[in-house]
Structure formats: C-alpha cells, structure tokens
Amino acid sequence: MRMLAVFEKGERIRHIGHLDIQRSVQRGLRRSGLPVAYSNGFNPHILITFASALSTGACGKREIMDVTMAEDVSSEEFLDRMNKAMPPEMQLSEARPLDQKHPALMASLRAAEYDLLIRDPGQAGKLTAAIPAMMAKETVPAMRKTKTALKECDIKPLIYELKGEGQHILATLVLTEREACKPGMLIEALSREAGIEGEEVRMLITRTALLGMDENDRLVPLETL
Amino acid sequence: MRKDELKEDLNQRFERVLEKVQKAPRYTGGEMNTAVKGWDECPLHFGFCFPDTYEVGMSHLGLKILYGLINRENWSLCERFFMPWTDMMALMEEEQLPLLSMESRHPLNEFDVVGFTLQYEMSFSNILAMLKMGGIPVEGKDRGENDPIVVAGGPCAFNPEPLADFIDAFMIGDGEDVMTELNRVILERKEKGMSREACLRNLAKLEGVYVPSLYDVEYNADGTVASVTPNCPEAPAAVRKRVVTDLNSTYYPEEFPVPYTEVIFDRIMLEIMRGCTRGCRFCQAGILYRPVRERSLEKLIKLAEKLQSSTGYEEISLSSLSSGDYSCLPELIRELMRRMKDKRVSISLPSLRIDSVLKESLEETQQVKKTSLTFAPEAGTQRMRDVINKGVTEEDLLGKVRDAFEGGWSSVKLYFMSGLPTETTEDLDGIADLAQKVIAEYFNVPKPQRAKGLRVTVSVSVFVPKPFTPFQWAAQDTVEAVIAKQEHLKQVLNIKGVTFHWHEPYVSYLEACFARGDRRMGAVLKRAWEKGCILDGWNETFRYDLWMEAFRECGLDPAFYANRERPKEEILPWDHIDSGVTKQFLWREKEKSERAETTKDCRKGCNGCGLQRWKGVCAYANAGSV
Incomplete structure (x- = not known):
C-alpha cells in the first residue's frame, strides 16, 4: 500500500538540504518500526518519494511524502509511530492511504503557497506597496538560475496570487516539474519595482502549502487530491 | 535589556550569521535524540566541548557515551559545543557572538563545567580558541570565582603537561565513573559557594583526577624535567588512571544523537570490547586502554537492537582496538546478521586484524554489503x-x-x-x-x-x-x-x-x-594561537611557519x-601519571625491540606489564609475573 503523509520542516532546521531531509525521513521510518517496503538490489532503500524538494534555508509547513508500505497500516498508527520517531522539527500532521494507481505526487503538483517574512519592516512596506504596479504589467522579467548560467524569463504568468500583509508577502507561485517561480526571483522583481533594487532583502521563507489542480481547474492542496 | 530580551537578541544575531555561513547545519542542532533538558530544572550544567568540527565530533563514540551518561542524571545537563570553521568564527566576531551550545544556545561561560575531549594533539589550539570565544579566560590562573571549571579527558590527557596552563583538572583513564564523581564535586561548589581553589583541591582527591596547578615542576639546566612535586596535601604524588572493570555493568547509551547531515562515522558504533592484548610497541592506545575487557554477547545484541530502533541507522560497526580478537566474534556477527537482515542493516568490522580467523565472518559480512x-x-x-x-x-x-x-x-x-x-x-x-x-x-x-x-x-x-x-x-x-x-x-x-x-x-x-x-609547551601553544594558529589538523588551515615562529619566540x-633520543634515567614529563603499565616494563620492551625480539599476546600468559599490581583489574594478570 502507499501512504501519503504531510510533514513540517521547522525553522530551526531550515538550513538542512533536501537530500538530508530525505535521509532523515528514511531514518525516521526505520526508527518507527513501520513495515516499509525496500527496493531490491545491493543497497536496499526505502521506497519513498517527495512531492517537491524544498530549498536550503526555507521552512515548510505542509511538505508531502509518499511511502510504499510492505503491509497495510492505518493512518492513525502511521502518524502516531512516525511522530514518536521524528525530531520535534519534523513532525507529521496528516497521513492517508493512497490508491496504488494514484498518480505520482510530483506529476500532480501545480503550485506552491509561500509566506515570506521580510525582516526589515521598512522594506516590507515598500515591497507591499509595489505589488499593484508590478501586477499591472504585461511582463515581469526576472533572472532564473540554471546549473550553468543566469537566464532571463518572464515570471508574470507564474504568479497566481500576490499580496502583502504587515511584514509578510503572501504568494502563490507556479511550481511544476518543468517550471517554477522561486521566491527569490519574485522578491528580486518586486524590489526593482519598489525602487530598492540591489538592497539585500533578508527574509524567512516558509512554504505553507503544495497545490494541485482539481477537476474544476481550481488550485487545491495537493494532499486532498 | 532583560534576560529574555538579551537571549532573544542573541538568537536574532545568531540567525543572521546562519544565513551567511557555509554549512549552517553544523551549527543549528535539533537533531534526533539530542537532549533538551530544562536549563533551570537541572542544577549542574556541563558544556561538552569537542575541539574540532561538528562532523569530526559527532563521529566520536566518547561524546555519545558521556552525553548520554550526564543527561541521564536528573541533576545534570550536558550540551554540546564544537569548533566553528574559520568563516563562522569571522561572522561570530562581526556580530560579537559568543560560542553557543548546540542545544539551548547558552554561551560557554554560563556552564558550571566545561569539558574538552583530547583525541589528538593537533586539536589543542582549538581548545584555546573555544575558551576565548566562550568568554572564559584561556589560562587557569586568570579564571575567577564566576568562571566554569575547565576539565579534559581522553587519550591525550595521559600527558597533560602541554595543556597544564589551560585545563583546571584532567580525568585520566576510563571516563564513565569519574565523570559523575567530578560533576558531584562541582555541584557541591555551586551549592555551597565553595571557592575555586577549594573545589580544585577536592577534585584532586578523586582517583584518576590530576589538577596541574597543585604540582610544581622544576627543570634541569639542559631543559629536562628535574622534579614534579605536589604543593598541597590533597594532590597525590602519582595519579592513577581510572579503570572500569566490568563493561557489562558500565553505562552504554541506548540512543545516539543522529545528525541531519552526513558526518564521518554516521552509523551505530557498538563497542564490543576495550583494550588490546597484542602489545604492539608503537601503539599508545594499546597501553592506555589496558586491560582488555569484553562486553557479553547478550549485552551487545540487546544494545544493537535498542540502538537500531532508536537511531534508524543502516549500519552497525563493531568497534574496539582489535575486533578480530573478540572471543565470540563469529557468533556475534551471525546473530547480528540474523536479527538485522529484515531491517536492512549492514554490519562492518573496521579495525580488522589480519591474523584473526575471519574467513567465515567475511563471507557473512558481504551478504549484506561489500566494502x-x-x-x-x-x-x-x-x-x-x-x-x-x-x-x-x-x-x-x-x-x-x-x-x-x-x-x-x-x-x-x-x-x-x-x-x-x-x-x-x-x-x-x-x-x-x-x-x-x-x-x-x-x-x-x-x-x-x-x-x-x-x-x-x-x-x-x-x-x-x-x-x-x-x-x-x-x-x-x-x-x-x-x-x-x-x-x-x-x-x-x-x-x-x-x-x-x-x-x-x-x-x-x-x-x-x-x-x-x-x-x-603551553607557552608555545598560546603564542602560536595568538598568531592565528587554529584547526591545525586541517591542511588548509595548518600554519607550520607560525608554529616555528612561536617556538623561536618562546626560546x-x-x-x-x-x-x-631520551636516556633511561631521564624524568619524563608524564612520569607522575600512572597508566597501570610500569616504566620498567616499557623499558624492557624497548630493549627487546632493539633485538627484534617479540613479546607474546597477554592472552597466552601474563607479561607483567604492571597491571598485575592492581588486584582484579586484568583478567589475564598473573600476580607472580615480573
């Protein structure tokens, strides 16, 4: 059987990279004593996938994993045993069994919701004030980092929603296997609009939800699909 | 600022540093099985310092043992400190941040005891750096009543002299028992408001504890040691190392902290025995960890299962100086394999000796994984x-x-x-x-x-x-x-x-x-550190030129x-430390080595190394041997 589980990447461990998070989840599964399925071969590993890698430095409120179990387990038992086996910064909030034929999480991923806490209140005000002007534009150029170079791209079509609330910028941005608008790209473009280009914007990035598309083309939390 | 505001300010500055530093997870803590005990609920605070990077320190078995042992007591708390890398040191200085504990982010000087583990000589300059960053006077003589007691243990504590200026008390030998005794004495100091001097004298009364300030050293004109003399009645003329006689009843952790990031030894370390009977003449550990003591098969199987379920590690390594000599090695490996197979845990034997009969075991090892x-x-x-x-x-x-x-x-x-x-x-x-x-x-x-x-x-x-x-x-x-x-x-x-x-x-x-x-040598160490020597165990930071300057400037x-080449009659700087093995035995071995004459394994009969003087300590000792 497959089990979908929603977990947190807490603030204290936000600098941990995705590979290390993956390994920590696997070790948590091994500590839990839950009947997980292993790959065959010389170096057996737990059959597990993650909906999306979360960047080093970012926190996650509702990150999603998909674990293949060797035997059936109830969601309650899964949650209970995993939460005893995981460190306080990586607790699970939800689990539910998935149909064997359920599409891969990554394939259904469409967008992500972010809460960007701007450390400097002055900068936060300027950035929030610049949102309407930027959103009124046809195109919003930004620089995308590829493995080898910086590439210019237009992030306007990648922004579903963008608003300011106090020191927070709340954004819903495209995130698929093929394309993505990273929070850093957004803030860079917004800084330009706000006339604070080149200033360092210190912020705490929290990815608050991963979203998929329901049959009515509405963005909904990926875990509910 | 109020106390909690100060703490919050410290936190904010630390967070700022973490955003800029390389390999931030080295400094953030929060790993599985790291104790977070209430600071105010525990009267005694022990700052465990590993004088090298996180990746090295978290690979060290001694840390795991003492960390668990101190935190097990309801009256003591142990938090970890590691040597920051150079980029972190620069950022901390910029933000005027002190060295903070991994667990609760308390500065080093707020702990009652600060304990360094001395695994190798090239980490000594890091001790000075960590003390300085932790807001503690680097030299013992400059420490006041409000400063922590700075202690150290581990193999390099057997020649404590080069660190005598910096460490208040050394623990010689196995740490498990003496650690708790030492903490009790320091707790007493705190509760009774005892003076630092009185506390150090009380520490000197503990078996296996060496307080260097209570000894005067004199030198001959040629620079060799003339005498080492206790200057108070509490200090014994010779400090005898501590030995735990029964490993089965000695504390061993049932859980290890599990780092998020990869460290050097990222696996379960199962100490199957301590000590070695081989008597290789170059090997210091072979003498310091004498006598050989085994953990029972039953105890090891139980520990392995507990550690597997508390850590989730994929690998168990059997650790000791000479694992091939463990008396029931094939049985142990077979049993571990049998129990760990479904859990996909591999078993590795790190210090394989080539004369151990291991063919069968080898075939079993590769059943799971081949290295x-x-x-x-x-x-x-x-x-x-x-x-x-x-x-x-x-x-x-x-x-x-x-x-x-x-x-x-x-x-x-x-x-x-x-x-x-x-x-x-x-x-x-x-x-x-x-x-x-x-x-x-x-x-x-x-x-x-x-x-x-x-x-x-x-x-x-x-x-x-x-x-x-x-x-x-x-x-x-x-x-x-x-x-x-x-x-x-x-x-x-x-x-x-x-x-x-x-x-x-x-x-x-x-x-x-x-x-x-x-x-x-303490003066050389201090001078070299002042010139910028730190992290000497790392090629990229080792500065031989500065070290040589320091020697010259100290004359x-x-x-x-x-x-x-030292003559037989010379008083060696560590002669007042009793490792259990006598100088006469070592000299005899030196003479035999010059004749290319071998000495048999202790298991084949007592060689009279000196441990036979201590009743009931060595299983192979023969009181009648010379």
Whole structure:
C-alpha cells in the first residue's frame, strides 16, 4: 500500500538540504518500526518519494511524502509511530492511504503557497506597496538560475496570487516539474519595482502549502487530491 | 535589556550569521535524540566541548557515551559545543557572538563545567580558541570565582603537561565513573559557594583526577624535567588512571544523537570490547586502554537492537582496538546478521586484524554489503614487524588477502608506518614488495572467480613516538629524513594498481612535540594561537611557519621534544601519571625491540606489564609475573 503523509520542516532546521531531509525521513521510518517496503538490489532503500524538494534555508509547513508500505497500516498508527520517531522539527500532521494507481505526487503538483517574512519592516512596506504596479504589467522579467548560467524569463504568468500583509508577502507561485517561480526571483522583481533594487532583502521563507489542480481547474492542496 | 530580551537578541544575531555561513547545519542542532533538558530544572550544567568540527565530533563514540551518561542524571545537563570553521568564527566576531551550545544556545561561560575531549594533539589550539570565544579566560590562573571549571579527558590527557596552563583538572583513564564523581564535586561548589581553589583541591582527591596547578615542576639546566612535586596535601604524588572493570555493568547509551547531515562515522558504533592484548610497541592506545575487557554477547545484541530502533541507522560497526580478537566474534556477527537482515542493516568490522580467523565472518559480512578491506601490517619486513611486535607474518597477510579476493573482494587498503626505530631502506622496500605480492594474489585467483577492478591503496603514515609506549624514549625522524623516505617510497610504489598515500611530515613533527612535551609547551601553544594558529589538523588551515615562529619566540627547540633520543634515567614529563603499565616494563620492551625480539599476546600468559599490581583489574594478570 502507499501512504501519503504531510510533514513540517521547522525553522530551526531550515538550513538542512533536501537530500538530508530525505535521509532523515528514511531514518525516521526505520526508527518507527513501520513495515516499509525496500527496493531490491545491493543497497536496499526505502521506497519513498517527495512531492517537491524544498530549498536550503526555507521552512515548510505542509511538505508531502509518499511511502510504499510492505503491509497495510492505518493512518492513525502511521502518524502516531512516525511522530514518536521524528525530531520535534519534523513532525507529521496528516497521513492517508493512497490508491496504488494514484498518480505520482510530483506529476500532480501545480503550485506552491509561500509566506515570506521580510525582516526589515521598512522594506516590507515598500515591497507591499509595489505589488499593484508590478501586477499591472504585461511582463515581469526576472533572472532564473540554471546549473550553468543566469537566464532571463518572464515570471508574470507564474504568479497566481500576490499580496502583502504587515511584514509578510503572501504568494502563490507556479511550481511544476518543468517550471517554477522561486521566491527569490519574485522578491528580486518586486524590489526593482519598489525602487530598492540591489538592497539585500533578508527574509524567512516558509512554504505553507503544495497545490494541485482539481477537476474544476481550481488550485487545491495537493494532499486532498 | 532583560534576560529574555538579551537571549532573544542573541538568537536574532545568531540567525543572521546562519544565513551567511557555509554549512549552517553544523551549527543549528535539533537533531534526533539530542537532549533538551530544562536549563533551570537541572542544577549542574556541563558544556561538552569537542575541539574540532561538528562532523569530526559527532563521529566520536566518547561524546555519545558521556552525553548520554550526564543527561541521564536528573541533576545534570550536558550540551554540546564544537569548533566553528574559520568563516563562522569571522561572522561570530562581526556580530560579537559568543560560542553557543548546540542545544539551548547558552554561551560557554554560563556552564558550571566545561569539558574538552583530547583525541589528538593537533586539536589543542582549538581548545584555546573555544575558551576565548566562550568568554572564559584561556589560562587557569586568570579564571575567577564566576568562571566554569575547565576539565579534559581522553587519550591525550595521559600527558597533560602541554595543556597544564589551560585545563583546571584532567580525568585520566576510563571516563564513565569519574565523570559523575567530578560533576558531584562541582555541584557541591555551586551549592555551597565553595571557592575555586577549594573545589580544585577536592577534585584532586578523586582517583584518576590530576589538577596541574597543585604540582610544581622544576627543570634541569639542559631543559629536562628535574622534579614534579605536589604543593598541597590533597594532590597525590602519582595519579592513577581510572579503570572500569566490568563493561557489562558500565553505562552504554541506548540512543545516539543522529545528525541531519552526513558526518564521518554516521552509523551505530557498538563497542564490543576495550583494550588490546597484542602489545604492539608503537601503539599508545594499546597501553592506555589496558586491560582488555569484553562486553557479553547478550549485552551487545540487546544494545544493537535498542540502538537500531532508536537511531534508524543502516549500519552497525563493531568497534574496539582489535575486533578480530573478540572471543565470540563469529557468533556475534551471525546473530547480528540474523536479527538485522529484515531491517536492512549492514554490519562492518573496521579495525580488522589480519591474523584473526575471519574467513567465515567475511563471507557473512558481504551478504549484506561489500566494502573495501583494510589490513594493517604496519611495516614492510618481518624484522621490522618483530621490532614493533606486530605479531603478523607475510604468510598470514597474504592468506587473508587471498581469502578476500576469492570471496569476491577487489579493493584492499594497506596501512604502514615509516620512521620506526631501526628502520632501513630495506624496510621501506619491503612495503613495495608486500604490495606486489598482494597484487600477485589477486591475479592468482582465476579470472571468472575474482571481482573486477583491483584496487590496492598503500597508506604510509609518519611514526610519532608516544608516551607510555616502549618507544617513548625514541627519536622521531627529522622532517628532512621523512621527506627523503617519502620520495623513496613514491619511487618504489610506482606500481600499476597501487595508490600511494602519505602523511604531511610537518604535522607529524608538531604532533611529536606535543605528544611528549612538558609544561613549557603551553607557552608555545598560546603564542602560536595568538598568531592565528587554529584547526591545525586541517591542511588548509595548518600554519607550520607560525608554529616555528612561536617556538623561536618562546626560546624552545622543537627538536628537543621530537628528535632527541631520551636516556633511561631521564624524568619524563608524564612520569607522575600512572597508566597501570610500569616504566620498567616499557623499558624492557624497548630493549627487546632493539633485538627484534617479540613479546607474546597477554592472552597466552601474563607479561607483567604492571597491571598485575592492581588486584582484579586484568583478567589475564598473573600476580607472580615480573
């Protein structure tokens, strides 16, 4: 059987990279004593996938994993045993069994919701004030980092929603296997609009939800699909 | 600012630093199984300092044992500190941040006890750096009533003299029992408001504790030690090391902290025994950890299962100085394999000795996972191996290598030392001969039967004479001699299929100075640190030039410590520490080594090393032996 589980990447461990998070989840599964399925071969590993890698430095409120179990387990038992086996910064909030034929999480991923806490209140005000002007534009150029170079791209079509609330910028941005608008790209473009280009914007990035598309083309939390 | 505001401000600044630093997870904590005890609920706060980076420190078994042991008591709390890397040090200075604990982010100077583990000499400058960053006066004499008591233990504590200026009290020998006794004395100081001086005197009364400020050292005109004399009644003339006699009833953690990031030894370490009966003459650990004590099979199986379920690790390594000598090794491995198979846990044997009967075990090991095999013949010729009492013959080695190749292994690591007493060019050439013979064994296995991709790695380290070994009187090769030997080895080891690794000669030279240094080395250490020497165990930060300047400015000659053959009658700087093994035994061993005469394994009969003086300590001791 497959089990979908929603977990947190807490603030204290936000600098941990995705590979290390993956390994920590696997070790948590091994500590839990839950009947997980292993790959065959010389170096057996737990059959597990993650909906999306979360960047080093970012926190996650509702990150999603998909674990293949060797035997059936109830969601309650899964949650209970995993939460005893995981460190306080990586607790699970939800689990539910998935149909064997359920599409891969990554394939259904469409967008992500972010809460960007701007450390400097002055900068936060300027950035929030610049949102309407930027959103009124046809195109919003930004620089995308590829493995080898910086590439210019237009992030306007990648922004579903963008608003300011106090020191927070709340954004819903495209995130698929093929394309993505990273929070850093957004803030860079917004800084330009706000006339604070080149200033360092210190912020705490929290990815608050991963979203998929329901049959009515509405963005909904990926875990509910 | 109020106390909680100060703490919040500290936190904010620390967070800012974390955003900029490389490898931030080294500094963030919050790992699985790291104790977060209430600061105010525990009266005694112990700051455990590992004077090297997080990745090195978190690989160390002693840390895991003492961390668990101190946190197990409801009255004491233990939090970890590691040496920050240079970028972190610069950022911390910029933000005026003190060294903070991994758990609750308390500055080092808010702890009641600060304890350093001394694993190797090249971490000494980091101790000074950590004290300074932690807001604690670097030298003991400058510490006041509000400063923590700074203690240290581990193998390098057996010659505590080079650190005497910086450490208030040393714990000599096994730490498990003395740790709690020491903490109780320091708790008493805190509760009764006892003076620092009185507390140190009380500590000196504990068996295995050495308080250097309670001893006066005098020197002869030639720089050798004239006398070491206690200056108060509490200090014993000789400090006898602590020994835990029964490992089965001694504390061993049932859970280890599990780092998020990869560290050097990222696995369960199961200490199957302590000590070694082989008596290799270069080996300090072989003396310091005497006598040999085994954990029972039942205890080990229980510990392995508990540790597996508390850590989720994928690998268990059996650790000890000579795991092949464990009396029920095949049974242990078989039983661990049986129980761990479904959990996909592999079992590895790190310090494989080539003369242990392990063929059967080897076949079982690779059932789960195959790694490269390590052998340590240590020297290239039989004569040299007899000099160092490495009771291993070429036939033994080649037989084991053949077994390994037939069993489907293709990667072999060979460890050697160069610069051993009496070494000649012939002995160096012997290293290359042995490597050739290993290669021949591989090609003797029929092609379809052997695994592809032969890899023979030959590592040659520079011999460093250590205290409490039969070579404690020996001269180390000069740096020039070491370099010439390495050049020679490079030529003779230019063999297809062989990779040759050698050690940095300058580091080994400095290591030799500290290993057998006296109290005056403290001034050199302080001067070098003031000049910027830190993280000396790392190539990228080691500054030999600054170290040599420091020696010159302190008027000391490194060759006096490293390259001088010491006479029998000389008082050695560590003579007032009793390791259990007598100086007479070591001298006898030194003389035998000069005749290339071997000494038998203690299991075959007592050699009278000195431990027989301590009743009931060594299982193989014969009180009647000389």
